[in-house]
Amino acid sequence: MATFRIGKVVLRSLFKKPATLMYPVVPREWQERTRGHIDIRKEDCIVCGICAKKCPANAITVDRNKRTWTIERMQCIQCNCCVEACPKTCLIMENQYTEPGPEKVVDTFEIPKPEKAAPNKGKADGGAADGELTCNLDECIYCGLCSKNCPCDALTVDRKEKVWKVDTDACVSCGACVEKCPKKCLSLGGADAPAAEADKKAEKPKEAEYSCPEDEAGLRCKISDCIYCGLCGKACPVEALTIDRKEKVWKVDKEACVTCEACVSQCPKDCLEVI
């Protein structure tokens, strides 16, 4: 007969400290990898919304207009997807759990506006980078072609009042207006004239031409329509796009591209698509 076989174990544990922790008086020791809750470094956030797109549980909402970042704590499954997807690494997986409570907590963070305008990532063009758009008003005929061709509505032209105005915050120095000006009275700060000339020379008959074949997954550009304005590059949260207006180069780094489509909505010529 073998009875009370567990006696040794029981007696040993009788004289030992309890195996449990006195919760909540004794705090738990978190591991380095413990997935507790998501936190955000607000000042680094660019409100790109990639985290919300990558969240499998739809726990994150990003409002670009109100500049808010919202997380539903109960919905979050701590899968770490947003942290891995964030291009600015402003999301952090903290290793403590959130406080237990009877309510479903929704945390909203207001994202402060960056102090300076974000640097123009899309611009590989050295001349345009430090240049402001100027108009030689003596020669200007106020035709309005520049304003019509501006991809970001930065120009106001009034023929009657003889007004030509540029909104420097909105202008991305793409040079589309310089190219269209019949009087050549527009110029971008720095050496830009040769670029305009090169553009002219390179004019080709319009034939739909794409950056990559149709069967290749990812982002592609209808090169034949592209004006190399660089707006897509500016909108790209992962800096996957290279645009060189001088050399007429539009390039996407497919490794870096997360197909967030942020560029697609920004393109004034609708020449971008995600396959």
Add this chain to the structure above:
Amino acid sequence: MGKRTIIPFGPQHPVLPEPVHLDLVLEDEVVVEAIPSIGFIHRGLEKLVEKKEYTEMVYVIERICGICSFGHGWGYCASVEGAMDVEIPERAEYLRTIWHELSRLHSHMLWLGLLADAFAFDSLFMHCWKLRETILDIFEKTTGGRVIFSVCKVGGLRKDIDNETLKEIVDTLKGLKKEIKELTDVFITDTSVKNRLCGVGVLSKQDAIDLSATGPVARGSGLVQDLRLNGPGVYHKLNFEPVVEEGGDCYARCKVRIGEVFQSIDLIEQAVSQIPDGPIDVPVKGNVKGEFAVRLEQPRGEAFYYAKGADSKFLERMRVRTPTNMNIPALVKMLQGCDLADVPILILTIDPCISCTER
């Protein structure tokens, strides 16, 4: 012959970790028939493949079950990888095997505790769970989660374990082995435990074959059936024999699981000694086009995963068949002729996971 009475058992019952309902037809104290019914915890997870991208779906599949969560993630990823013709790096295969064996270890320790609880041996129950806690700590250290790991992804793994930590794990398990041995000796030799387990709920080898029993239930009835021998992972590079017992009763099923606890520790030691260095994932691009099926040995038995792509971000169909699904007919057979007092133990010895079964 006494009067027949029907006793409803479950879905809420102290012994049941998850909701299953049984109508027990009794004659005096003896069960003559058991009619099972499930459907209390259906969540429609398979349907979600239509809404979640195949890369996101792994987080849903992992939540089919809390105990064999890693195995589900692995089975799903393996089936999608098969459909896409992706070969994952060897280190990832090793790490998957190690995590899966750790899962088996913690699942069996949990089960041993629950079994002790079912025959009201509470100190044994608590000591089993105390040891299981060590394994959960290993999970938290290596994956960041204690229950849901979220480390598997299509194309490999999301987290690596460095070789130093792997050695630490082996050392921890070596220490744990002694303590587990003390407790499993109680299960194997203690008279009060044996009185409750020996000769109870015998499932003959023929019945196990006829009713397609799987996992420790089948192996407890003398059936040599272990998908680790030919399933995914690196088991073919490790040296092991399936644990098989001939008795077919609760005691045999308990012994099989105890044997597998030590076998898992041994397999982890072997895997750690062999693991190569290298990458843990390969980039996966494009859509799923083909279809693929994977069979995996979960702690509870054979699980089946089927994935079919629709040449889009979403799969057309995902199918999971879990071991408990296959063991319920065996359970019904075992229940016939047993005492009412043995019903909780019998239900536990198939290690039911109703969440898995219903998904």
